[in-house]
Amino acid sequence: MPKIIAMQRLKILSTHFITHDVKRFVLEKPENFEYTPGQSANISINLPGWEEKIRPYSFTSLPDWDYLEFIVKIYDDQNGVSSQLGKLNVGEELLLHDVFGTIKFKGPGVFIAGGTGITPFIAIFRALFYSGNLREVALLYSNKSKEDIILHDDLTKMLGPAYKNVFTREGVIGFRERRIDRKFLIDNIGDFNFRFYVCGPKKFTEDVCEALISLGAKPEYLIV
Structure with missing residues (x-):
């Protein structure tokens, strides 16, 4: 409300x-x-x-x-x-x-963002980072290309290897073009007994949440 x-x-x-x-x-x-x-x-x-x-x-x-x-x-x-x-x-x-806003930190988990859907997560990551509590948190971040990433250096500083970029546009040299779909989630997460924070365009959020639930994620553990 x-x-x-x-x-x-x-x-x-x-x-x-x-x-x-x-x-x-x-x-x-x-x-x-x-x-x-x-x-x-x-x-x-x-x-x-x-x-x-x-x-x-x-x-x-x-x-x-x-x-x-x-x-x-x-x-x-x-x-x-x-x-x-x-x-x-x-x-x-x-x-x-x-x-x-209903998105707030409820404990460790995997954050999945599409484009400017990263913005509510930025404040959460900053709060956890500055308080020394940014543990057991990972980020999968989807954009068209490297040039579209928002605050790449900040995310790298805060999350380190727990931060993974996914690019959907063809022709991004040096990167594998993929989408965060069901197969990607299987390949990169495997265990779905976590909290998942999801934010992005409406269809992106709906598709990711549907895939997560189909793979065993608990609906009550989805924060969108």
């Missing part, structure tokens, strides 16, 4: 592209503002005509940081909120409407 809060105006402190189509926003943090790693917020843009066009984005910052951070994929070919976010600069404002 969304956490109802008074709408907050968030000034952009810095912003830049971290991949060819993914942009990082660092924003002012309201006083006494609270959220949990893995949660998201409904956001709009404080510009005429855009205030009511609300979209969900995950916090990638930690609750004890003195700023908020969001990492957003920009779709320039669509004249929508994402495209408009790509044009914003320092000093402009976003509007935060409420906080929500």
Whole structure:
């Protein structure tokens, strides 16, 4: 259930592209503002005509940081909120409407992300890493190509060999193109008596969860 809060105006402190189509926003943090790693917020843009066009984005910052951070994929070919976010600069404002999200850390397990589905996991990994509790956690991360990976260096630093990339686009030299499907899960996990955290595009999440359950994962151990 969304956490109802008074709408907050968030000034952009810095912003830049971290991949060819993914942009990082660092924003002012309201006083006494609270959220949990893995949660998201409904956001709009404080510009005429855009205030009511609300979209969900995950916090990638930690609750004890003195700023908020969001990492957003920009779709320039669509004249929508994402495209408009790509044009914003320092000093402009976003509007935060409420906080929500069912993804939270419930114990060791395997994290499976597709594209920007990594974003709620980033805050969880950061919280575990900085508290020295990032143990018995693994990440399978699917993207089209190496150029699409979000925060590769950070993920490598935090997870080390427990972090595995999967690329779906043909022609990525030096990498084997695969998808996270039933066969991939059999080949790379084997034992399905774990928690599984899954986030990505709707079809990706549905297909991965269906495959996991068919292989013996307990539905109550799926966190999506």
